[in-house]
Amino acid sequence: MTDTQHLKERCDLRLLVEQDLGPAPLRGGRAYLWKCPFHNEHKGFSLAVWANGYRCFGACDTSGDALDWLMNYRRLSFIEALRVLGEPVENFSPAERKCLKSPAEPPEWDWQHAAERIVSQAEETLWSEAGEPALNYLTGRGLTTRTIRAARLGYVPGDFREWRTLEGMDVPCGITIPWFAADALWAVKVRRAYGTPKYQQVKGGNANGLYGANHLAEHEIALFCEGEFDTLLASQEAGSLAAAVALSSATTMLNTRWYAELTHCHTILVAYDRDAAGEKGAKRLLSLSPRFRSIQLPYGKDITEYHLQGGDVYTWIERALQEREVLEQ
Ligand SMILES: [Zn+2]
Structure with a gap:
């Protein structure tokens, strides 16, 4: 037991917790607050x-030492926790700060109100006759009508090169994807039928939101996907297992606002594509905390392709979580 005592004493728990929860938002005397x-x-x-x-x-009045933290928060076994205590942690924070951006704010209220009206109009169009091609495209990606409605997807008809002026704003033609999070509308992305870039957005939106962030509060497991449609599909198929979220692109940096929303998540899976951008983005997220973990699809280039080829998204995620438990025992 003296060895255990010694390991605990040489570990600064504040640094350990910083690994998990990010830099402390408040500091008071010798205590850091999260x-x-x-x-x-x-x-x-x-x-x-x-x-x-x-x-x-x-509310919970929980307390403990470094070993308790590792066992209760990271859910490590006693032996695993002892091993972590033996490792140096001091070089962690500087790397982490390089991989996080300062907190983002949603666009002004005026923009949000106008954009919400555009979202509603586009939604109506999607469920009208004019929306048929777009609706076929979405259901062809494996999304159910329930998912499409809940996500408030919509459609602005027109040639893929065209932009319309709606509510005084420039809106590209295509499928509209509203980014609601934390009681705000951050952006309205538009998936165009053709052309590069495939995605545009209604002018004035903020690309630093976190798509799907509203589901985080109900889950202790998060799943970072690439793209909104993969996120919606993952949520549809495995929403009971994990909160599926997405950044604007694989290489978009997470900002501290959303990092704070992940505080209570003990496992954060990263399911990025196996291309250069996906690998770069995944590497960055994995460097933030040991809670982030990369998972690979058994086949298919992304979650949608996997699903359409008969893959079971739920089982895939469930297995990944079980493997984690086995490793920790
Ligand atoms: Zn508490």
Whole structure:
């Protein structure tokens, strides 16, 4: 037991927690303060962490030392936790800061209101006769009408090169994908029928949202996908297992606003494409915290292709999570 005691004493728990929860949003004296991940705290910073222990002064009143943290938060076994305590952690934070952007803010309210009206109009069009080609495209990607409605997808008809002026804003023609998160409309992306880039967006939107972020509160497992349609499909097929989310592109950096929303997630799976952009983006996310873990599809270039070729998205994610548990035992 003296070895265990020794390992605990030479470990600064604040650095360990920083690995998991990111830089402390508040510091007071010797304690660093975070949102408490054990009771999924949204307001306030009840988790106080000292060099040798932690305690939640909020709803759950949980407390412990470095070993408890590793076992309760990272869900490691006793032996695994001891091994982590033996490893140096001090070089972690600088790398992490390089891989996170400062917090993002949604666009102004005026923009959001006008954009929401565009979203509603486009939605109506999608479910009218004029929307048939777009609806066929979406269902052809494996999305159910329920998913399409819940995501509030829409359609602005017209040639793929055209832009329309709606509500005084420039809107590209194609399938509209609203980015709602944290009570705001961050952007309206548009998937065009042809042309490069395939995706445009209604002018004035902010590309630093996190698609699907609203599901995070209900889950302790997150799944980073590439692209909105893959995210919707993953959510449709395996929404009970994990909150599927997406950044604007594989190489978009996560910002601290969304990193904070991931505080309570003990596992964050990264299912990026196996191309250069996907690998770069995944590597960046994995460097943030040991909670991030890459998962590969058994076949297919992305989640949609896998699903359309008969792959079972639910089982794929379930297995990935089980493998994790086996490793930890
Ligand atoms: Zn708590």
